[in-house]
Each structure stands twice: as structure tokens, then as C-alpha cells.
Amino acid sequence: MINFYCIGRNNVDVYLKYNMVYPGGNCSNVAAHFAKFGYGAALVTVVGQDVLGRLQLKSLEKLGVDVSGSRMEKGQTAWCFILHEKENRKFVKSDLSIFRTYPLMRADVEHVREKKYDSIYTSVCIESAFAEGVFESLKEYGLPICCDFADGWQEEELYEACGFIQYPYLSCEKCSLEETMNVLKGCVEHGAALALGTRGMDGSVVYDGRAFYHQKAYPISAVDTLGAGDSFLARFSMCYFEGLKQLKMIKIAGEKETERILEQARGALIRYSLDMAALYAAHVCNDYGGFGMGIPYETSMTGEAVQI
Numbered sequence: 163m164i165n166f167y168c169i170g171r172n173n174v175d176v177y178l179k180y181n182m183v184y185p186g187g188n189c190s191n192v193a194a195h196f197a198k199f200g201y202g203a204a205l206v207t208v209v210g211q212d213v214l215g216r217l218q219l220k221s222l223e224k225l226g227v228d229v230s231g232s233r234m235e236k237g238q239t240a241w242c243f244i245l246h247e248k249e250n251r252k253f254v255k256s257d258l259s260i261f262r263t264y265p266l267m268r269a270d271v272e273h274v275r276e277k278k279y280d281s282i283y284t285s286v287c288i289e290s291a292f293a294e295g296v297f298e299s300l301k302e303y304g305l306p307i308c309c310d311f312a313d314g315w316q317e318e319e320l321y322e323a324c325g326f327i328q329y330p331y332l333s334c335e336k337c338s339l340e341e342t343m344n345v346l347k348g349c350v351e352h353g354a355a356l357a358l359g360t361r362g363m364d365g366s367v368v369y370d371g372r373a374f375y376h377q378k379a380y381p382i383s384a385v386d387t388l389g390a391g392d393s394f395l396a397r398f399s400m401c402y403f404e405g406l407k408q409l410k411m412i413k414i415a416g417e418k419e420t421e422r423i424l425e426q427a428r429g430a431l432i433r434y435s436l437d438m439a440a441l442y443a444a445h446v447c448n449d450y451g452g453f454g455m456g457i458p459y460e461t462s463m464t465g466e467a468v469q470i
Contacts, residue, residue, distance in 0.1 A: 164403045165202030167279040167305070168193040169271060171261060171291035172207045173240035174214045175388060175451060176459055178254075180246075183214065183459040184451030185221040187240065188285040188310055191389050191452035195396035195442075197225040198453070204228040206273055207291065208264045214239035214463055221455040231273035235264040241464050244388065251388040257464065265293040274303050281403055285310040286323075301326035306355070308399055310392075317345060321352040331395050334359035334367075342367050343374055356432075358398065360391055366440070368432055372425070377436035380444040389452035394443040401435035 172187035185194075189205060196203035205227050209215030211234045218239060219229045242256040274282065282305050290297065300307055306328045311320060313333035324330055330349050334342040342359045346369040349357035356370045368375040384390075409427055414420040450456060 163201055164280045164400065164407060165204075165278065166193070166196050166281055166283050166399070167204050167206070167274045168196075168283045169206040169266065169274075169300075170284045171240065171258065171287055172205075172209065172218055173242050173256065173258065174217060176241055176243050176464065177450065177456075178243055178245055180450070181459050182450070182456045183217070183241075183463065184454070184456040185218050186242075186389065186452035187218075188287060188312070188392055189283065190218060190222060191392035192283055192310075192396040192399075193227045194222055194225050194453040195393050195446075196400065197222070197227045199397075199400055201400055202228075202279075204231060204273070204277070204279070206231040206266065206270050208233045208235055208260055208266065210235060210237045210239035210260055212239055212463070214241060217455075217457060221453075224455070225453075228277075231270065231276075233264065233270070235260065237263055238464065243466075246386070251386065255466075257466075261291045266291050266296055267293050268296055268299060271296060271299060271303075274305070279305060280407070281305055281399070282307045283310075283399065284308070285312065287312045287314065298326070306403075308395075310395055317348065320345070321348055324349045324352040324354040324357075326353070328353075328355040329399075330354050330357050332357070332359045333391065335362045335364075337361070339364070339367070343369065346374075356402075358395075360394060366394070366436060368436060370428070370432060373429065375429070375432045375436060377433075377440050380440050382444045382447060384447035386450045387447055388450075390443045390447050392452060393446040394439045397442040398435045398439035401438045402431060405431040405435065 168189045170189040172190040175184045175186040193203040193205040237260045240258045308329040309327045310331045346357040350371045360366045365378045
């Protein structure tokens with residue numbers, strides 16, 4: 163089985179309409195989904211010494227995520243206020259200041275050496291969770307890196323990061339299909355092994371330097387769309403990296419014949435991984451929160467007076 167080392171930002175999601183708070187945030191959600199499928203997962207992040215910080219870590223521990231490398235610091239656990247319009251979520255306010263006060267340091271990243279991991283999973287979202295130079299230092303550990311660049315990416319910075327991020331994941335809902343394909347191609351031309359762009363209900367696209375692969379989204383009567391993207395990326399990563407690990411064990415007589423067959427198999431693996439990811443994302447939309455496990459919300463948890 164594949165073991166994933168997740169490092170980056172986390173935040174709880176406060177559902178104002180339902181007066182509930184759910185554990186969440188990109189790397190937390192992804193680690194939770196890895197664990198739900200029985201994969202080894204560790205999360206290294208920073209939370210506050212408060213009820214929300216305990217919610218974040220305890221809920222992941224219950225799923226089997228190793229959170230021993232995460233830090234609890236004096237301060238407010240990162241949070242986002244979310245409103246719902248039908249099933250669609252809208253982010254209205256957030257406080258991620260704990261990462262400015264207590265960013266992830268080189269010492270935090272060093273936890274990756276303690277156990278055998280197959281891949282690093284991280285993210286670059288609204289605000290960086292890393293101290294200066296720490297994100298770039300991830301390349302020193304010799305592991306394939308998946309990074310969710312969300313929707314705030316700029317091509318110049320993105321292409322620079324592709325020099326050491328082998329698997330960039332992008333939110334491309336604001337891009338046309340042609341624009342999405344062009345930026346994914348640019349990622350691979352700048353060093354990425356594979357680039358993935360999600361486009362909401364317009365599906366997703368992968369480019370691996372050989373071909374483009376298109377995946378439709380599965381329409382459902384969603385309860386809550388929050389976490390759909392994270393669950394999609396988590397499930398794609400599980401299926402794809404597990405498949406790659408198995409393909410490395412395949413040997414067929416004749417070097418040229420082996421490469422031809424393996425290239426076909428890699429294409430089939432990408433298509434399979436995309437389909438499994440789309441199905442799982444649709445499934446996750448049937449429940450509230452990034453991975454459930456919510457508790458009733460009290461305004462004292464964030465110190466913010468909120469009119470619901």
C-alpha cells in the first residue's frame with residue numbers, strides 16, 4: 163500500500179446556516195480520505211490549543227491518520243465561515259493568522275524521514291503555511307510531490323514550481339477548456355510528470371506529455387459540495403500512485419515491447435484513476451463537511467460574533 167505524507171495548511175469549516183463546525187482544510191481532508199481507504203497517511207500542520215485544534219487532530223486520529231508531527235500552539239486554530247446557497251458553499255470570511263505566527267519550519271518537514279513514505283502531498287492556497295524557503299525544500303527528500311495550487315495560481319510561479327513539483331493539481335473552473343489544456347501542457351513542458359486540472363461540473367483534464375485525458379463529472383443531487391475537490395484529488399492520487407507502484411513490478415520480454423505495453427497501461431491507469439476520483443467526489447457530496455465528524459458550533463470557538 164502507498165503511504166502519503168501530507169504537509170500544509172488546515173482549517174475548520176464553520177457552517178453558519180446549520181450552526182455546525184467541521185474539521186477540514188485541504189491537507190486535512192486529503193489525509194482523511196487516504197486513511198478512509200486504508201492507505202498510510204500522516205499530517206503535519208499547526209493548530210491552536212483550543213477546542214477547534216483538538217477537533218482537527220482527534221477526528222483525524224480516529225480515522226488512523228498519524229498526526230504526531232503536527233504542532234499545537236497558543237493561538238486560534240484557522241477557520242473559515244461558510245454560507246450555503248442550496249447545496250453550493252460560499253466562503254465569506256476566514257482567519258488563517260496562526261500560520262503567520264507559527265509557520266511550518268524545516269524541522270517540521272524533517273518528519274518525513276522518520277518513516278517510509280511514497281509521496282508528499284501539499285498545497286498552496288490563500289496564504290502559505292510555510293516559512294520562507296521551506297516549501298521549496300520539499301524537493302530535497304527525493305519523493306514525488308503532489309501539490310494542489312487551488313485557483314490562485316499564476317503561470318509564472320506555477321511553471322517555476324514545476325521544476326520540482328512532479329504532480330501539480332490546479333483548479334481551472336475559471337478557464338476555458340483550451341486555456342486549461344494549454345496551462346497543463348505548460349506544466350509538463352516545465353518539468354512536471356503529469357498535470358491535472360479540475361473544472362467543477364465541466365469535469366477534469368489530465369496531461370502526461372503524451373496525451374490529454376478528459377473526465378466527466380457525475381451529476382447528483384448534492385447535499386454539500388464542500389470537499390468535493392479534495393476528495394477528487396485524494397482518490398486520483400491513491401489510484402494513480404498505487405497503479406504506478408504495481409506497473410514498476412512488470413517485466414515483459416523485449417525492451418521495446420515492454421515500453422509500448424507499459425505506455426498503454428499508464429494511459430489506462432490515468433483513465434481509471436480519473437473515473438474513480440469523479441465517482442468518489444460525487445459520493446462525498448452526499449454528506450456535510452470535508453469528511454464529516456462535525457460538532458455544534460459556538461461563537462466562543464472563534465471569538466467572533468456571528469449573526470446566523
